[in-house]
Amino acid sequence: MIKPSEYKSALNIRETEVAIKLVKDFFERAIAKNLNLTRVSAPLFLPPETGLNDDLNGVERPVAFGIKEQNEREVQIVHSLAKWKRHALKRYGFEVGEGLYTDMNAIRRDEDTDNIHSIFVDQWDWERIIKHEERNVDKLKEIVGLVYKSLLETEEYMANQYDYIKKDLPENIFFVTTSELEEKYPDKTPKEREYIAAKEHGAIFLMQIGDKLASGEPHDGRAPDYDDWALNGDIIVYYPVLDIALELSSMGIRVDEVSILEQLKKAGCEERKDLPFQKAVIEKRLPYTVGGGIGQSRICMFFLKKAHIGEVQSSIWREDMMEEAKSCGINIL
Numbered sequence: 001m002i003k004p005s006e007y008k009s010a011l012n013i014r015e016t017e018v019a020i021k022l023v024k025d026f027f028e029r030a031i032a033k034n035l036n037l038t039r040v041s042a043p044l045f046l047p048p049e050t051g052l053n054d055d056l057n058g059v060e061r062p063v064a065f066g067i068k069e070q071n072e073r074e075v076q077i078v079h080s081l082a083k084w085k086r087h088a089l090k091r092y093g094f095e096v097g098e099g100l101y102t103d104m105n106a107i108r109r110d111e112d113t114d115n116i117h118s119i120f121v122d123q124w125d126w127e128r129i130i131k132h133e134e135r136n137v138d139k140l141k142e143i144v145g146l147v148y149k150s151l152l153e154t155e156e157y158m159a160n161q162y163d164y165i166k167k168d169l170p171e172n173i174f175f176v177t178t179s180e181l182e183e184k185y186p187d188k189t190p191k192e193r194e195y196i197a198a199k200e201h202g203a204i205f206l207m208q209i210g211d212k213l214a215s216g217e218p219h220d221g222r223a224p225d226y227d228d229w230a231l232n233g234d235i236i237v238y239y240p241v242l243d244i245a246l247e248l249s250s251m252g253i254r255v256d257e258v259s260i261l262e263q264l265k266k267a268g269c270e271e272r273k274d275l276p277f278q279k280a281v282i283e284k285r286l287p288y289t290v291g292g293g294i295g296q297s298r299i300c301m302f303f304l305k306k307a308h309i310g311e312v313q314s315s316i317w318r319e320d321m322m323e324e325a326k327s328c329g330i331n332i333l
Contacts, residue, residue: 001321002115002242003328007307010164013331016304019162020312023300026157028101028124030150031294035099035143037126040088042102045075051225051275052084060110077107082226083277085127086254086289094287099128104293113317115242115308116298120315127291135253135288137207140231141175143290144205147235147249148173151299158303165305169237170202177207178219190219191245198238198245207233211266224263225278227252241305248299251292257282308332 011019031037045065046052053062053076062079066072078084081104089100104125111119130139152169159165174197181193188196197204210222210229222229232252239246255263260281264270272278280286300312308325310317310332317325317332325332 001324002244002307003324004241004243004307007241008329009306009311009331010162011304013333016306016311016331016333019158019304020300022161023154023158023303024296027150027154027294027299030153031124031126031147032101034146034150035101035126035128036097037099037101037128038094040092040100040102042081042088042104042125043078043084044105045077046084048074048076049275051272051277052087053078060108063107063109078104079106079108080104080121080123080293081125082223082291082293085125085291086226086286087277087280089127089129089287089289090285094129096129096131096287099126099289099291101126103296113315113321116244116246116301118297118309118313118315118317120313122296122313123293124296125291125293127289129287130253130290132256132288135228135231135256137231140207140233140253140290141205144173144175144233144235144251147251147292147294148203148205151235151248154299155303165303168202168240173203173205173235174201175205175207178209179213181206182213182215182219186215194236194245198236201238203235203237205233205235207231209233210263224255224267224269225260225272225281226254228255228259229263230259237302239302241307246298246302247295248302249292249294251290253290254288255281256288257284 062076064074064076066074101124104123106121108119108121111117155167155169159167185193209220212218234247235249236245236247264272297309297313301309308330314333
């Protein structure tokens with residue numbers, strides 16, 4: 001756990017709760033307007049046989065339970081709604097240029113908790129329909145720009161609400177690929193490269209995550225059946241309160257009928273091609289989309305200048321972490 005020296009929250013717990021709602025309400029309106037999104041309801045749990053749950057890096061265990069009324073049929077708490085959203089866009093009758101967003105709550109039982117990681121995940125999951133010919137880097141950058149615009153507008157709004165909040169985000173986000181960072185900093189780890197780039201530029205969109213780099217290892221893990229590894233990335237900002245690179249959003253253009261097969265083969269899980277969702281992509285029965293997740297607690301933490309994610313969300317923490325937080329003025333909810 002990072003313990004910033006002389007840290008003191010500018011807001012008490014009750015004031016923080018008020019500020020959290022200000023951040024969330026404003027950003028939600030901004031992202032919906034800028035990306036032309038409609039809010040929809042979303043599931044908290046899904047049957048595993050649908051293939052709709054997010055597999056993340058493929059090793060995280062979902063929380064599962066049986067439903068008494070349905071002969072103990074097993075369902076899983078979602079990890080995210082990356083796949084479900086694409087299915088919903090078709091079912092709900094959305095058209096090209098339109099999209100949806102939802103409040104996604106998840107439990108990630110295998111998460112290693114620290115200042116910015118919790119077993120409870122809350123994010124805005126969003127998805128928008130694009131044409132097949134728009135599956136390119138230029139379209140990806142255009143959409144990233146609209147997400148970043150929403151972040152800039154929110155920072156401006158919060159800076160006007162509270163005197164202690166200063167604007168840290170640069171006017172423009174810097175685009176860079178994982179291979180470019182590896183070539184520039186071959187002796188650094190992926191996380192060290194992210195930190196160097198984020199601190200230099202203030203905000204970066206790190207592209208092409210999931211495939212192997214020249215070193216033979218991927219920059220980071222990505223499930224092979226939703227993001228196209230050549231057309232995805234993370235919005236990462238430099239966060240001076242903790243002196244870290246802070247990921248606020250993971251997003252990308254989604255796989256089509258060709259890239260999903262290529263990526264399933266690379267990941268060694270070609271058997272997934274027979275699952276309902278994956279089969280629908282391969283058979284071109286789902287729209288082509290771009291989408292992602294934006295961490296609600298992460299952006300509240302960033303805009304409110306908090307030292308621990310537990311200051312802006314209620315979760316469960318180790319006892320030693322709770323004691324450490326208390327000793328350095330961090331008010332865990």
